[in-house]
Amino acid sequence: MKAAIVVFPGTNRERDMAIALRRVTGHEPRMVWHRETDLTGIDLVVLPGGFSYGDYLRCGAMAAHSPIMTEIRSFAQKGGHILGVCNGFQILTESGLLPGALLRNADLRFLSQDCHLRVERTDTPFTHKWQKGDVFRTPLAHGDGNYTADQSTLDRLEGEGLVAFRYATPNGQVQADDTASNPNGSVNSIAGILSENSRICGMMPHPEDLVDPLMGGVDGLPLFEGLVEALVR
Amino acid sequence: MKKTVDDSLAQEFGLTAEEYARVVSIMGRTPSLTELGVFSVMWSEHCSYKSSRKWLRTLPTKAPWVIHGPGENAGVVDIGLGYAAIFKMESHNHPSFIEPYQGAATGVGGILRDVFTMGARPIANLNALRFGNPETPRTRQIIDGAVRGIGGYGNCVGVPTVGGEINFHPAYDGNPLVNAMTVGLARKDRIFLSAAAGIGNPVVYVGSRTGRDGIHGATMSSAEFDENAMAKRPTVQVGDPFIEKLLIEACLELMATDAIVAIQDMGAAGLTSSAVEMAGKGGVGIELDLDAVPQREPGMTAYEMMLSESQERMLMVLKPDRTEVARKIFEKWELDFAIIGHLTETGHIVVKHKGQVEADIPLDPLADQAPIYDRPASKPVVPEPLGPVHAPLSLDATLIKLIGSPDLASRAWVWNQYDSTVGGQTVRRPGAADAAIVKIEDTSLALAITTDCTPRYCHADPKTGGAQAVAEAWRNITATGARPLAVTDNLNFGNPEKPEIMGQFIAAIEGMGDACRALDFPVVSGNVSLYNETRQPDGSTLAILPTPAIGALGVLDDVEKAVGLGMSDGKAVVLVGQTRGELGQSIWLREILGREDGPPPPVDLVAEKRNGDFVRQEILSGTVSACHDVSDGGIMVAVAEMVMASGAGCELESPDSGMRPEAFWFGEDQARYLVCVDNAAEFCARAAQAEVPARLIGQSGGNDLILPSGVTISAARLVVAHEAFFPALMTR
Numbered sequence: 001m002k003a004a005i006v007v008f009p010g011t012n013r014e015r016d017m018a019i020a021l022r023r024v025t026g027h028e029p030r031m032v033w034h035r036e037t038d039l040t041g042i043d044l045v046v047l048p049g050g051f052s053y054g055d056y057l058r059c060g061a062m063a064a065h066s067p068i069m070t071e072i073r074s075f076a077q078k079g080g081h082i083l084g085v086c087n088g089f090q091i092l093t094e095s096g097l098l099p100g101a102l103l104r105n106a107d108l109r110f111l112s113q114d115c116h117l118r119v120e121r122t123d124t125p126f127t128h129k130w131q132k133g134d135v136f137r138t139p140l141a142h143g144d145g146n147y148t149a150d151q152s153t154l155d156r157l158e159g160e161g162l163v164a165f166r167y168a169t170p171n172g173q174v175q176a177d178d179t180a181s182n183p184n185g186s187v188n189s190i191a192g193i194l195s196e197n198s199r200i201c202g203m204m205p206h207p208e209d210l211v212d213p214l215m216g217g218v219d220g221l222p223l224f225e226g227l228v229e230a231l232v233r
Numbered sequence: 234m235k236k237t238v239d240d241s242l243a244q245e246f247g248l249t250a251e252e253y254a255r256v257v258s259i260m261g262r263t264p265s266l267t268e269l270g271v272f273s274v275m276w277s278e279h280c281s282y283k284s285s286r287k288w289l290r291t292l293p294t295k296a297p298w299v300i301h302g303p304g305e306n307a308g309v310v311d312i313g314l315g316y317a318a319i320f321k322m323e324s325h326n327h328p329s330f331i332e333p334y335q336g337a338a339t340g341v342g343g344i345l346r347d348v349f350t351m352g353a354r355p356i357a358n359l360n361a362l363r364f365g366n367p368e369t370p371r372t373r374q375i376i377d378g379a380v381r382g383i384g385g386y387g388n389c390v391g392v393p394t395v396g397g398e399i400n401f402h403p404a405y406d407g408n409p410l411v412n413a414m415t416v417g418l419a420r421k422d423r424i425f426l427s428a429a430a431g432i433g434n435p436v437v438y439v440g441s442r443t444g445r446d447g448i449h450g451a452t453m454s455s456a457e458f459d460e461n462a463m464a465k466r467p468t469v470q471v472g473d474p475f476i477e478k479l480l481i482e483a484c485l486e487l488m489a490t491d492a493i494v495a496i497q498d499m500g501a502a503g504l505t506s507s508a509v510e511m512a513g514k515g516g517v518g519i520e521l522d523l524d525a526v527p528q529r530e531p532g533m534t535a536y537e538m539m540l541s542e543s544q545e546r547m548l549m550v551l552k553p554d555r556t557e558v559a560r561k562i563f564e565k566w567e568l569d570f571a572i573i574g575h576l577t578e579t580g581h582i583v584v585k586h587k588g589q590v591e592a593d594i595p596l597d598p599l600a601d602q603a604p605i606y607d608r609p610a611s612k613p614v615v616p617e618p619l620g621p622v623h624a625p626l627s628l629d630a631t632l633i634k635l636i637g638s639p640d641l642a643s644r645a646w647v648w649n650q651y652d653s654t655v656g657g658q659t660v661r662r663p664g665a666a667d668a669a670i671v672k673i674e675d676t677s678l679a680l681a682i683t684t685d686c687t688p689r690y691c692h693a694d695p696k697t698g699g700a701q702a703v704a705e706a707w708r709n710i711t712a713t714g715a716r717p718l719a720v721t722d723n724l725n726f727g728n729p730e731k732p733e734i735m736g737q738f739i740a741a742i743e744g745m746g747d748a749c750r751a752l753d754f755p756v757v758s759g760n761v762s763l764y765n766e767t768r769q770p771d772g773s774t775l776a777i778l779p780t781p782a783i784g785a786l787g788v789l790d791d792v793e794k795a796v797g798l799g800m801s802d803g804k805a806v807v808l809v810g811q812t813r814g815e816l817g818q819s820i821w822l823r824e825i826l827g828r829e830d831g832p833p834p835p836v837d838l839v840a841e842k843r844n845g846d847f848v849r850q851e852i853l854s855g856t857v858s859a860c861h862d863v864s865d866g867g868i869m870v871a872v873a874e875m876v877m878a879s880g881a882g883c884e885l886e887s888p889d890s891g892m893r894p895e896a897f898w899f900g901e902d903q904a905r906y907l908v909c910v911d912n913a914a915e916f917c918a919r920a921a922q923a924e925v926p927a928r929l930i931g932q933s934g935g936n937d938l939i940l941p942s943g944v945t946i947s948a949a950r951l952v953v954a955h956e957a958f959f960p961a962l963m964t965r
Contacts (some may be wrong), residue, residue: 009476009567012391016657019674035563049655051389054475110384112652141388141652209654214672214792216662 001231002233003029003044006088008063013049013086013206020208021046024224034066043231044081045072046222047088049141057094059102059144060090069095081125081231082200086142089192089202091119099157100149100192102142108114108187115183115205117191121161124198125230129222135172135218138205145204147186147193157193164201165192228229239270246273246449247456252604259598267536267584267592274449274502274540276603278763283604284729285761285816288414290741292756293749298718299757300421304654306347306497307417308757309424310719312788314676317421319353322361322684322723322784324412324762328450328469330458331409333378336701338386339472340413342544345390346498349481349548352425352488353417356656357671358387359585360397361684361723361782362415367404367639367962372401375409377963384650389474390481393659394651395669398410398684401639404692407458412450412723412760413786416682418673427497429515429550429576434798436508436519436574437556440480440546443504444529446470447542450501456775457728457766469544476545476568476693484547484564505539507548508574509582513596518579523586534805535584535591550576587854600828612734616693619831624895629944630870634953635866636873638824643877644960664876666713666797667862670789679792681715683785687865688778690833693818695737695779699744705864705901706785707752711845712860712906714794714852715787720749722759722783727766727776737779738763745781745834749840752845754785796852798861799809799879800872806883807912808868809920810844810905814896820866821899821906836902841904847925848906856910860898863905868930869898871907875949876938880948885931887941894941909933920929 001085003021004078014031021029038136039045063069069091076082076097084092092098105111109197114137116143119130130136149157157163166189167182174189176182181190192203209221238301243253246269249865256264264272274280282289294302300317302307307321345355360383365372387394392415399762409590429436447470477939497507504521512519523538533541551559555573563570577583582599584592624631627713635641648663660679661670668681685706691698703720710717722745727734732794744949765777789795801808816822817831859879863871867883876883887898910916913929920927 010389010478012389012478013655013657015674016655019657050391051475051478054473056475095929109381110388110650110652110696112388112654113649139654141654143388209657212657214660215654215657216660 001025001228003043003046004032004039004042005029005046005048006032006034006068008034008052008066010052010054011048011050012188017046017048017208020211020224023211024228029150037071039071039075044083044227045075047084047091049086049088052087052091060087060094063091064095071201076200079197079199081128085206085208086204088206090144092198092200093201097200098195099153100147102144103146104144111183111215113140113183115140116168116170116181117165117205118161118172120166120172121194124164124194124203125227127164127226128230129226129233134150135168135170137210137217138207139209139219140205141202145184145207147190154187160196162182162194163190164194165189165203204213235741238263238266243835245267247277248273254965255484255602257526259595259602259947262878265592267539267928270540271505271592272484273593274505275599280502280506281603282761283808284606284608284727284763287607288739290521291742292746294757296601296753296755298559299755302757303759305426305646306717308721311421312678312758313790315420316673316679317419317424318416318786319351319419320414320416320721320784320786321347321758322412322721323347323760324723324725324826325411325413325726326408326762328766330409332469333375334382335469335471337379337382337411339470339544340411341383341386342472342474342477343500344413344415345392346500348415348417349484350425350496350498351419353419353486354414354422355392355417355668355960356658357416357682358392358394358397359669359682359684361686362397362399362564363405363410363688363780364401365409366403367401369406371965373965379411380647380650386472386474387508388652391655393653394803395653395657395659395671396663396682396684398645399644402687402778404775405850407775408726408765408777410777410780412782414684414721415638416680416786425493425496426719427495427511429517431494431510432517432576432578433554434576435556435572436521436576437549437559438526438546438550438571438573439549439568441473441476441543442527442529442569443538445533445537446543448537450542453902457764459768459769465733468522469505470542470544472544473688479566479568480506480545480547483563483568485887487559490558492549492551492559494552496547496549499548501542503540503542506892506957511548511550512582513600518577518581518596519574520583521574523584525571525573527571534686535586539584561757566747570882588848603891608729608735609732610730610739613695613740613909616832617829620891622826623823626825628894628898628940628942632869632873635820635824635870637954637958638820639690639958641866641870642957643893645956660792660795661797665799667709668715670713670795672792674911677791681710681713681789682789683709684782685709686782688780688781689829691741691779691781691938693833695740696744697833697836699741699781700748700838701833702781702783703748703754703904704836704838704841706783707754708845708862710785710787711849714796714849715789717752717754717756717785718784718786719757720785722781724755724759725762725765725777725780725782729763734776741779741781748838753840772890794853796857796860798875798883799859800883800933801858801909802881802934804858804909804911804933805929806933807908807910807913807916807927808905808930809908809925811898811926814892814900815902816896816900819901821895834903836903837903843923844904844925845925847907847920856916857908859909863907867899867901867903868933873938875907876948877951877955880936881933882935882937882948883931883933884939885941886929
């Protein structure tokens, strides 16, 4: 699997993502500056976390208009795999590659803590290393992670099974109005979603920061291991 | 508005009549407005250290592992494998009272620049905060703003905030303290310094544009507050962490080339201090053409540009044939880049604007004749012994009250607003170990980092308090298994023109110096913040508790050997160090009896070193699975903290110590640790051989803390009591 990590001005979790990808692939991912326009030979495009353009407009809104995004759109049209984490998820919604939007956290404060995610789909390149209903721990760190969408979009996401991950208690209970398990207030406790062809995944928490026992665990590793297996060439 | 330069304007700028006379004598004429501005900020307390310098010189600053001590932008120590850690702590107290969010945010931004200007990628932020009485709405407003500001800046630049400390005391009502620390990492042969060199070399400005913000910020920070403090808002700078992030990346990219001769951030006193310091250190002159300075607004005068403290700006001297390489890098990152002058052999700083010479000042006398004061000091009064005290509450009720009290309650509400994992190297997050542990990527090395100070001890006995702050920092690093290396100090005090404040300052430095020498723990960087006083409506002034905050750093050669403080299951819990039951100035005395008196616990530096070296050696040999130093709240609180951190319980034994239970369990004797070990007898035998006191105090297991009386408190109940304070306070 050849992975590219896209770096926008203000991106700050590109090195975390590189560590996770290097751990599963054994080689360095390609760092792609947002002004570049070439994704030749790339199997997976990753939009990492951070504060692209300072998040001064809406989170991800400026980055969604960067030169590389044209190429990323065509990469997506050709069936390419894209992972967007945190600010990367926000960029995917702002650019229309995934539906919905990320609002300010319900209590209007930045949140940095561990959360638990329940796996809702296992037939995708991002989730196939888990069993349906598995719960894993992962850090989150964001001010705007409160997922929302209009009712028809939600109906479609739920109806077509496009929710990849939900915030849950450690034993897998999902309760949207429980601020302990659904800390940012996301609708239906949605933490990550998929495109219709399940080749684009956006999620708020940071599995890339939990891939090393030294840092407190390897709960995030299955996502990356799964991608390597699915995208082997 | 054309101002006449005279005695009264000089006084308005914070210069005394004598200092102004010296300016006139150096210039041989009446200075221009811009020149007066330059002198006044360079000779402000904030920039010149005129009251503190004499005493700072007494601190030990050398060790074989120290690469650069005080005098550079930050301290630099060798951590092995060709790497250097670069670190410093700096205050942003005055602005944080006036405008908490921006004051705290720009405090973080400023200390980050001090570190990356030396070639280091910032890898960790910490902060030491002191707030007033939590019961007042103003305190809550300041907490909210300061925490949001620290998070807002640190989270955006992508540097993890991994630790810190918070105290409350009404003495900080009018002067909260925001001390921010950054640790950076560089190859030790790639350190960048600020001494300018090469006559004719271009002087380059990069970063944000210059605006009218923060003018005379350094002067504002060199005076106490009066009832008009809020009118000083225009002196507070406004931060832009996004620009800072770009600046970090652009500077590090440029630093990988050979283009830079010297580099310095524009901090306090902005363009003035960076230009003066770079040229002064290099023994060259400098000429600036302000027409070339990128400006945010039209019509700025030379005076305004020289004194602006607009954030996220750097000044560099480049090799002349490398300016285009540099320009391209800054253009890539969409930052302003301007050649605004060059180095000269005149020995003067010459400032030109619109064809006029606005300032022409000889650099040597500006530095050499800067005022330095040996201010009168009175010896601090030795506190009376505490005398007998009696416990009104049971041990369990006391414990529950203490762990929920403002100084001991969980800080999770605060930490959870700081990104502590970005970078992917955070081995121990806040609250998981006595010091934050951050790994050096791709190596086995890790840094252990902490900030410490116990202001109530410093107030009662500044010398003991100064020593205690250093000793506790050393202990916290030791408790992770790391080897303590060096210290950065952030000395926060009141008005040095008052003998009693100057006495506190001198005594605290004496205590710090003693501890640093005894523990082989040199001071490599620091910052002094004086005039932390506020005039009260009745004309009296309220000074802060003396607060010599210590930031410290140690190294673990093998990160796998690090231990945290969470209680391990099924182990013997052993207390290392001697317990005499020191309750003077303890949290117990204050929270349970409402008293703040007696002497602080004595600091025995020989015992401190012996006990610490023993504990570290045991951790590194693998016999210790958890370790926590015993500090505020004593043994019982330390045990409870270990239980809460992991959820594993502990059954405590009756101490049979011959002293009253509250003295044994809540006394704050120094040089003590709690450790979890498999074999207590063998551990204690090795301790005895090293002449280190050690005794078994309990067994871990289950989910409850079981007191010697048999009273049982579940870990879950402890957590509830511990975590209630901040959310309840901040949602009022």
